[in-house]
Amino acid sequence: MTTSRCSSGPLRYALIGCGRIAPNHIAAAQANGLAIAALCDIERSHAEKLAAQFGLSQVPIYTDYTQMLSEIHPELAAVATESGGHAKAALACIQAGCPVIIEKPIALSLADADDIIAAGRAAGVTVAVCHQNRFNRSVRKIREAMEGGRFGKMLYGTAHIRWNRGEDYYRQAPWRGTWEQDGGALMNQCIHNIDLLRWMLGDDITEVFAYTANLAHPYIEAEDLGLALVRFANGAMGVIEGTTAVYPNNLEETLYLFGEKGTVKAGGKSVNVLEEWRFGDGMDEAETVKTACSDNPPNVYGYGHTPLYADVIDAVVNHRPPAVDGEAGKRALELVLAVYSSAALGRPVQLPLTRCATTDFEGMLK
Numbered sequence: 123m124t125t126s127r128c129s130s131g132p133l134r135y136a137l138i139g140c141g142r143i144a145p146n147h148i149a150a151a152q153a154n155g156l157a158i159a160a161l162c163d164i165e166r167s168h169a170e171k172l173a174a175q176f177g178l179s180q181v182p183i184y185t186d187y188t189q190m191l192s193e194i195h196p197e198l199a200a201v202a203t204e205s206g207g208h209a210k211a212a213l214a215c216i217q218a219g220c221p222v223i224i225e226k227p228i229a230l231s232l233a234d235a236d237d238i239i240a241a242g243r244a245a246g247v248t249v250a251v252c253h254q255n256r257f258n259r260s261v262r263k264i265r266e267a268m269e270g271g272r273f274g275k276m277l278y279g280t281a282h283i284r285w286n287r288g289e290d291y292y293r294q295a296p297w298r299g300t301w302e303q304d305g306g307a308l309m310n311q312c313i314h315n316i317d318l319l320r321w322m323l324g325d326d327i328t329e330v331f332a333y334t335a336n337l338a339h340p341y342i343e344a345e346d347l348g349l350a351l352v353r354f355a356n357g358a359m360g361v362i363e364g365t366t367a368v369y370p371n372n373l374e375e376t377l378y379l380f381g382e383k384g385t386v387k388a389g390g391k392s393v394n395v396l397e398e399w400r401f402g403d404g405m406d407e408a409e410t411v412k413t414a415c416s417d418n419p420p421n422v423y424g425y426g427h428t429p430l431y432a433d434v435i436d437a438v439v440n441h442r443p444p445a446v447d448g449e450a451g452k453r454a455l456e457l458v459l460a461v462y463s464s465a466a467l468g469r470p471v472q473l474p475l476t477r478c479a480t481t482d483f484e485g486m487l488k
Contacts, residue, residue, distance in 0.1 A: 133435060136160040136196035136220075138187045138211050139203035140168040141295065143225060143423065146254075147200045148176050150427035154435055160194045162187045187211055191218040198438060200252070201225060204295065205310065206303030209234035212249070216241045221248035221438045223431070226313050227458070228451030230305065231479030235455055239448040250434045250444035251451030254426030255314045256321065257433075260388040260396040263415040264379065268322055272401050273381025278359040281319040283312040284373040285422070287366035292342055299342025305480045306334070306344025308458045312364030315393060317454035318377050319352070319360050325453055326355035327460070327473045334465040336487045338367040344480075345487060350461045362461065372422060392422040462486075 135156035137147055140163040151158055161169040162184040169183040184190035191199070191214060200223040201211040209229040215222040216238070228251045229235045242249035255261055267273065287307075297303035304310055320327065332350035339346045346367045352360035376389040376397075387398035395416040399408040419425050430446065437444040459478045464471045466486050 132157045133197040133438065134159040134194070136162065136190060136194055136199045137172075138162045138190075138199060138201045138215075139207075139225070140165075140172040141202065141204075143202050144168075144172050145175065146423050146427045147202055147223075148172060148178075150431040151200075152176065153428045154431045156198065156431075156435070159196055160184055160190050162190045188214055191215065191220060196220050198223070198435070204297040204303045205305070206230055206297065209238060212238050213241055216245050216247045216249065219245065219247060221250075221434070223250045223252055223434055224451065225252045226317075226451070227305075227309055227455045228448060229455065230303075230309070230481070231477075232452065232456060232459065232475060233477055233479070235448070235452040239452065242448055248434065248438050248444060249448040250430070250437070251446050251448060251454075252427070252430060253314055253317045253446050253450065253454065254430045255318060255393055255424060256446055257426035257429040258388070258392075258394050258424055259415045259417055260394055261318060261377075263396060263411065264322065264377075264386050264388060267384065267386070267401070268379075272384050272403055272405070273379065274383035275381060276323055276356065276358040277380045277382065278361070279319055279323050279377065279379040280361040281312075281315040281363070282374065282376045283307075283315050283364040284368045285311055285366050285375070286368045286371045286373075287311065287339075287346075289339075289341060292339065299339065299344050301343050301480045301484045304344065305458070305462075306336070306342070306348070307346050307366040308334070308348040308362075308364050308461055309344070309480065311366055312348065312362070313454050313458055315375055315377055316362060316364070316457055317450070318393065319362065320453055320457055321450070322377070322379055323352075323358045323360055324354040324356045327352055327457065328355050329353040329470045329472055330457070330460040330464050331470040332362075332461040332464040334462065334487070343484070343487070345465075348461055348465070350464070352457070375422065390416070390418070392419065392424045394419055394424050
């Protein structure tokens with residue numbers, strides 16, 4: 123069972139992995155009043171830099187998260203290591219009775235995702251996955267319309283992620299772009315919008331057909347472009363276009379949804395701007411909604427971490443499932459792996475997938 127609370131005060135929080143995304147986690151933890159109890163990274167200097175940035179000089183720093191878990195006994199931890207380390211660290215948290223927020227992707231194999239979900243259920247430990255764009259104001263407004271039936275029958279949707287990642291980015295961390303520890307553009311950069319497409323159009327998918335390629339990054343193993351067609355069980359269709367090869371920098375991340383009675387577009391750098399809002403029911407005024415439900419964040423990570431953390435904290439305290447649970451994380455992972463599988467096989471693949479992992483595709487783009 124989850125570690126018992128020692129007091130009624132703020133949850134004791136620990137962060138495992140202090141790299142590129144770590145500041146967003148610490149900022150969200152502080153904004154939600156968590157008591158930051160420990161930082162952990164195999165490179166101590168990374169944790170020290172993060173501590174200095176956020177005024178956490180008195181917070182213990184560890185290089186071994188198993189030691190940290192046994193000594194600190196956090197009541198909530200976040201795993202923000204390299205993607206290939208997510209499963210092992212998350213399972214260690216669960217085994218220690220510690221609720222966990224796992225950076226996307228939940229894991230790099232369906233088997234590991236299943237193990238995380240099963241372990242969390244068996245131990246009664248909250249497991250959440252950090253698909254923070256679900257908490258964008260634009261996305262929440264679209265989801266509200268979806269759940270209210272305003273679109274009518276869903277026809278199709280498209281997810282476009284047109285970003286740039288250069289050689290410097292990949293050289294900063296050797297695990298990036300590898301099949302063993304990361305995957306390519308779809309698994310790392312594009313999985314957020316891929317998650318939104320599946321969440322909006324329907325969790326049940328019957329078939330995926332895709333192409334992938336490495337067009338501009340010969341120094342990585344995985345893809346920098348993925349194109350896919352998705353057939354949903356409810357009859358809707360989806361299109362995925364994801365790349366990190368756009369010149370010279372990030373261009374846009376957009377989500378289009380088309381229904382019998384509604385059309386919307388969320389755009390901007392990270393689906394944070396509501397650019398189109400067209401419904402036939404006359405329930406609201408488009409320009410008012412677009413203005414009220416758009417943000418201009420300083421980077422592609424947006425503002426979603428803080429409300430995601432708020433949801434997870436409430437889930438832990440009130441013993442309810444989080445909004446983005448392990449099953450949601452697995453569905454996003456499965457769709458990316460389905461794209462990889464179809465591209466490798468040169469034909470459509472049927473879902474659900476069984477056992478599949480990024481390492482299955484080593485050498486695919488040589």
